[in-house]
Amino acid sequence: MEIVSCPSGDIRKGDYIIIRDIALNRSLVVQVMNVGYANIPGILEDILRESSLENIEGRENDFLGIQAFADIIKDAKILRCKIRRAIIKGRLSHDISWTPSRSTSQLVTITDKAFLKLIGTPTTHAITLGTTKEGEDVNINLSTIDGKLNIITGKKGTGKSHLSKLLVSNLVRKGGICVVFDVNGEYINIGYDENNEKTQLYDKIHVITPGKNFQVTLQYTGLGVFLRIISSVLDLPENSAWEIRRIWLKLMDNQALTLTNLREAIDHVTNNYVRDALIRRFDSLMSTGLFTDNPRISATLEEYFYKAKKGGGLIINLKGLPSSFRQIIVEFMLSKMSTLLNNWIIRALFLFAEEAHLYLRKTYWEDIVTRMRHLGIFSTFITNQPDSISESIYRQADNIFLFNFTNENDLSTVSKATMVDVETVNVITKELPPRHCLVLGKVTNDFPLIVEVKPLKAKVMGQTRLFFSTIQPIGAQ
């Protein structure tokens, strides 16, 4: 839908306008996709004439003030809009099959406050995501994240991790349990403010550094989790898996399941190939430092979840770990969490996976999304490589937070899979400034909305480290 706007006013891409057809007593809610100058006959002549005369000094005796009108007309804009919803009998409706009159319809610019009221943003059980262009708070209802699959994507340095931290801290404050796979150690100081002072969150944030403050016994790990790790992460062949299973059960029967005994039993495997395969996997597992035989230093996830039962964040610190270690740890965590959820030890949790492709296979995440969602793991993927998330995950996503993308391939990946049209993604996300995102999905009642993400009063760890950080940029005060 194209709208001629004269005078044009400050209408930008992403803004909403209401087209009110008085005769039909209906309105359309449209979103501005593009703003261009109206092609009014003779305007080009005007511009050329003015440019050829710009060096001539002159005096205008325009007694009627016509020039002001001419300037308004010269600046008339064409707004290319997408119809988002209709308002019929005062209620939002999906019936947009009708067309308003173009001669009698009224154009109503809607304030952000009125728009947020229209789309029904909550006032209770809400967290503040950020602000609109006019500075109105964008509150999102927790229920629109609860049980949902979210994706936060955008190019690097646009504010993805910032939003993710904001969601984590707000969910924790509201009593939610969040588990974060923290690849870069960005979340470990989320309990501190900018001045390195402890905040209210401090006691609710629990940093788990596998191999350091988190080690587990084989018994706690359990055969199922152990087999899953060595099979799916360490690619143990099926025959060898059967052998280790046999050894494990025998040691269990003898109540002698320890790392030392397990290694010794592996050494006694008669088949050379199987023995060598098992030794290599065992050594890999041991080198993670995740496992211990010492019950005094061993820990359990249950302890952490217990600490977080009234809201807390479990930050799994994967910083500096080799890729295979990360995979082992993540596999362990996910398997254990599934068990805990299955046994109703915890009710549900919010999982934040930053750059998930670095520690789990793409196909595995699809499995998590479909399977664990029913268990109560509600994932949020954060990535600057949109093609690292498979199309099927995009299609299942309930909410997408899109930050700036300029790369055509990235845009094409995102736009193919998102719940809104290609044009919306292409036009808006290309021009989003840093810390601004296009929110798509349930959180905004399926109205694409540009939000400036709220500043986070926490110690920021995700900033890019600069070599010339002490040198003032040109023009800086």
Add this chain to the structure above:
Amino acid sequence: MEVHEFDTMIPTDLVNIGNQSLTRTYTHTFPSRHLNMQLLRTFESEPLSPSRIAEQFVETLRLDGAGNEVSVYGLDTSNIDLGETEQGILCAIRGCVVWRDTKEYQYSRHGPFIFHITEQNKQYLFDSLRQTCFNQHESIEAPPLENMGDHIRNILERWLQKQLCESCQNSLLLWDGSLMSPSVNRPITPLMTLLNIARRERNVILAFSKKTSLTAMGHRMNTLVNDKDVPCLLDIDNIIQLQYGKRLRFLGKVYIAKFSRGTLSFRLDLDRRLSQCEGRFAAEDLLRSDLIVNSYPESLRLAHILSRFSAGEVIAMKRYITLHHSLRIVPQPDVRQILFGPYGGA
């Protein structure tokens, strides 16, 4: 009074009269009058070739670069029909003076002034404007409604010309058009008055016609001049007097001006009281004092460009009228389009 102070001299009545026309309605009517617009007829005579005409009747005055640098003022006005209302027509006029000061051009633009002309108010408008601008109190029958825009523009033009004549000294005043009084359209008295004032202030009026209907024994004027004598003036006054003298009153001597090589030459009228030599000097002064492009003075070209209305300005004026005077422009059906569709031609 300086040219750039014209705005203080614009009779506020011009604005007020326009506004009154947009707001008042008149109940009394005036009988309409039909003008015979066909003023000129082809001069019938034995055919002569352009070269023979040039030899026998035309004198070529070659111009050199010995002219003096003087002030040059170009003046032009324009009018446009904005549309029709149920009572009459809406038109706008605008005028512009451009002058060259220390090699740089400056301008003073006046208007637009908007008028709502109806059969009821056209006489009032015509009389009031003439009275305001020229202090002419006797009533002259107003022209037909469809020609009123041209006449109101002409009044503004004459008024601006008068201001120029009075406020400038020893200058060249470039007008668009001729120094001819061909019809009732152009009252003779104001033009004579203007020439008198110009003479008094030692100004020279040079009136350039972009188009002329005058011919030299059936031949177009630009066929009489060639590039070899450029820059030059062709004195064709005798032949023009011979052909049209009985029907038209020429207050200026008629020349053809060709100031630069190329296809273009223009009719130039110079005050009849100026001798041929003085006329040549004025042209040489112009060549020295103004930029000449395609034989046409730049200051006059700029005045023309600045006074013309663009499509955007027309829309702006319609918006102004709707907002301030609630006048509704009645859309007129395009009869040609309805009847002939795409085969209607231009």
